Amino acid sequence: QVQLVESGGGLVQAGGSLRLSCAASGSIFMLNSMGWYRQAPGKQRELVAAITIGGSTNYADSVKGRFTISGDNAKNTVSLQMDSLKPEDTAVYYCNFQGGNTFKWNVWGQGTQVTVSS
Numbered sequence: 001q002v003q004l005v006e007s008g009g010g011l012v013q014a015g016g017s018l019r020l021s022c023a024a025s026g027s028i029f030m031l032n033s034m035g036w037y038r039q040a041p042g043k044q045r046e047l048v049a050a051i052t053i054g055g056s057t058n059y060a061d062s063v064k065g066r067f068t069i070s071g072d073n074a075k076n077t078v079s080l081q082m083d084s085l086k087p088e089d090t091a092v093y094y095c096n097f098q099g100g101n102t103f104k105w106n107v108w109g110q111g112t113q114v115t116v117s118s
């Protein structure tokens with residue numbers, strides 16, 4: 001069974017930086033993409049950034065130019081470098097792996113809190 005473990009969250013002042021990391025344990029079958037989502041209080045979970053095993057990336061408009069996602073398919077790890085953080089980036093950030101072909105699978109991490117103070 002695949003488990004995802006996130007690290008790197010915390011408290012930072014506006015304009016600062018944080019780096020989130022996520023590592024998978026267990027057997028990964030036909031990984032397609034890795035990504036980060038976030039959920040702020042009272043809001044729906046939203047995609048922040050994703051990367052395919054081919055290296056294609058996708059970012060939410062709100063983080064373009066500030067966040068950078070990187071992945072290592074061989075090590076089953078994904079990171080999110082967050083620069084120029086804003087108070088509105090405050091949320092619980094979740095790592096997500098997706099894979100499969102005919103039968104899709106989807107695994108989530110436990111979440112890590114990111115708080116940006118003004």
